Amino acid sequence: MENEVTIVVKWSGKEYSINNLSESDTVQTLKNAIQKETGVRPERQKLLNLKLKGKIPGDDCQIGTLKLKPGFKVMMMGSLEEDIADASVPPEDIPEVINDLDIEEEEVAIENKEVYLAKIDRRIREYKVNILNSPRAGKKLLVLDIDYTLFDHRSTAETGYELMRPFLHEFLTSAYQDYDIVIWSATSMKWIEEKMKLLGVSTHPDYKIAFYLDSLAMISVHTPKYGVVQVKPLGVIWGKFDQYSSKNTIMFDDIRRNFLMNPHNGLKIRPFKQAHLNRDKDRELLRLAKYLQDIAHEEDLSSLEHKHWEKYKRRKHKGVTAKKDESLGSGDSADTS
Structure with a gap:
């Protein structure tokens, strides 16, 4: 039978x-x-x-x-079919359609509210972090989103590799010199693990991911203008790992509201969509790799205006010399187009 x-x-x-x-x-x-x-x-x-x-x-x-x-x-x-007919606004993204400029007005009021700090404390106590690679002494922390930040999860392709943001591995290799790397996605842990495996991130020989965080580590906050939204509070990480703090952490996400609790530590990356059209011209990760190298010497990352990262000028510090951009390849690191 x-x-x-x-x-x-x-x-x-x-x-x-x-x-x-x-x-x-x-x-x-x-x-x-x-x-x-x-x-x-x-x-x-x-x-x-x-x-x-x-x-x-x-x-x-x-x-x-x-x-x-x-x-x-x-x-x-x-x-x-309806997504293709209206590719600019995929149905999956409807909850994300928020005016990010307006939401900045509410950041200060939300960041220190006791009710949200209590939620963070609960996540610190109850959320279990599976450490993949131990944090390294003296390293800063880079927290990365996945969808539309590292990966175009809505377009079609023969392989997942075709939907990977250009220069992803070069970017992670470069960042790993100065930063421990954490992946935080608003999806399930199994989905995160499969995507990282699909992109070759979890097994790459030139860098290692410290750990993954999924949607269960997020909290909900209420904004007067947009109601309840889910956010990624970095305080969950800081509460579990003493070596990380607001001074040495930076988060990349294509949605500003995800770092609503930590507005001074977030950098809104340009979303990577329509991979088949943009794969050959997207250089965002190369430029951000250079930015991460330039600010690695800063004592307090939260003091920087990350929304103006493209205008950042590296300040000269005694005893600090410019690093070679070996991991980016000759010429790539100078691309600021």
Whole structure:
């Protein structure tokens, strides 16, 4: 009797269980079943980790030949038709549509409210951090978002690598010289781990990630103008690790509200979207790698105007010399276009 196959599809931060498949069914049958669950048409689906002898299987390939384990999880990239018709405002991003300039008016009032500090204390006590690589003495801290910061998670591509922001590994290699690196995404831990594995971040030989933080480490705050929003309070990290503080921490995120509790430690990065159009011209990470090198000698990172990072001029400090940009490659570090 033919075995029944169940496959879990991960797409847009959610999981969909595809049941009632048999080993004789084809990949096309699987894609049709995925469309019923997600609405993404088969021709727009990219099943990134579905492989046959290291290659993407054809639509006529039988599922049984893939030798999948029960409950195998497939990471899918693909857009709904309505998303493509209005690519500038994907439905997934509707909660993010906030005027970031307006939200600055509320930062001071929110940062020190006791009710939010109490939430942070609770996260410090209850949230468990799985340390991947021990913090290093004397290093500053760089906290990075994933979606639209390091990775275009909405566009379609043959491989996840094509959706990776240009110069990601060069950027992380350079930053690792002076900073411990933490990944903080407003998604689940499993999703973070899979994305980091997909991009080759978790196994790269030239840098190491200290730990990941997921949505459970975030807190909700109420803003008079926009109501309740979720934010990433750096105080959770500072409360768990004595060596990190507002003076030596910087966070990159494409959404300003994520560092609403720590406005002086956040840098709003330009979002990386439509990878197929922007992959060859995006140089944001190269320029930010240079910025991180230039401010590494600063005693208090929170004293800097990170929103004007492109205008920063490195101040001369006694005994401090400019570093070589070896990790960026000759010429790349000078690109300020």
